[in-house]
Amino acid sequence: MIAPLTHAVRDQPLPEIAETVIEVRNLTKRYGRNVVHQHLNFDVRRGEIVAIVGGSGSGKTTLMRQILGLEKPTSGTIKVFGQDTSQIDPEEARLMRSRMGMLFQQGALFSSLSVFDNIAQPLRELGKVPEELLRDIVMLKLEMVGLPCKNASKMPAALSGGMIKRVGIARAIALEPELLFLDEPTAGLDPRASDEFVELISALHRALGLTVVMVTHDLDTMVALSSRVAVLADRKVLVAAPVEEVAHVDHPFIREYFLGLRGRLALQGLSPERRAKLPSEALEPACDAIALRTAM
Structure with a gap:
């Protein structure tokens, strides 16, 4: 299910990395006595694809939800497009949200609405179209995500998992956002569908000049898409850098995640220029990892 857009932009250059569009400073988030983030700092620049990774309970989705304004931080500041999200009025917040799109993990389509009405919903909220x-x-939008228009009349219950995610992306880009947030974009997809979805995200990034922030545990997706990887550990962003630089950081989670069998297999899919920057441990034979993937 390859979108025509994928072929159309294949030779188009990547968006230029420009000014900072998300700036998180000294962020602390608590739920009662449970401290999820403590003095966390995080930046995203226009044109980047930044992957947020971390262990279970590290607060990846919580960080994204705070940036989106779906949750309030306990303390600290979040600026999006240069505006402090805690200082803007409801109308400014509404306009800011129109510049952002979100794909939730399971698609989060409205089950009582058709595909057409799900995608149209953000446009109807504007009330001006x-x-x-x-x-x-x-x-x-359906065409851009590789779905024939005949699917517009279908209900979400009639769609496959991959189709639900594509409709979710179509809805997320309905208002031509500048920022696109993805929560586990390839979770639940088989390998072929996952590869096709990665191609779609890459194509949309090029075609629309998007800035993308994604939470993912999928090493292949992270390596294929991200310009930088932000690692959440010890209640903060431990490092935010290209994956070949992250792999050099001496930290238990990073060593386990990036230099284990699965991590080595994913990292060895980098281009020769980027592979040359990896630590020697990442270049150890990954034949065991290949056998592991084949057995899955």
């Missing part, structure tokens, strides 16, 4: 133009926009 004529119905005829709205139809054209929805069909264009």
Whole structure:
């Protein structure tokens, strides 16, 4: 299910890395006595694809939800597009949200709405789009994510997992956002569908000049897409750098995650130029990892 867009932008250059669009400073998040983040700092620049990784309970999705304004930090500041999200009024917050799109882990489609109405929902919330133009926009978004227009009348229950994620992406880009947030974008997909979805995200990144922030535990997705990887550990962002630099950091989670069998297999998929920057441990034979993947 390859989107025509994938072929159209294959030779198009990556978006230029520019100014900072997300700035998180001294962030602390508590739930009662449970401290999830403590004095956390995090930046994202326009045009990047930043992957957030970390162990279970490290607060990856919680960080994303705070940036989106779905949760409030206990202390610290979050600036998006240069604006402090705690200082803006409801109308400014609404306009800011229109510049951001979100794909939730399971798609989060409205089960009582058709594919068409799910994608149209953000446009209808604006209340300014004529119905005829709205139809054209929805069909264009379906085409961009590689779904035939005949799927517009289907209900979510009739869709495969991969199709649900594509509809979720179509809805996320309905308002032509500048920022796209992805929560475990390839979770639940088989290897072929996962590879196709990675290609789709890459194509949208190029075609729309998107800045992408994604939470993922999938090493292949992280390596294939990310320009930088932010590692959450010890209640903070331990490091945020290209994956070949992250792999050099001497920390128990990083060594286990990036230099184990699965990590080595994923890292050895990097280009020769980037592989040359990896630590020697990452270049050890990954034949055991290949056998492990084949057995799955």
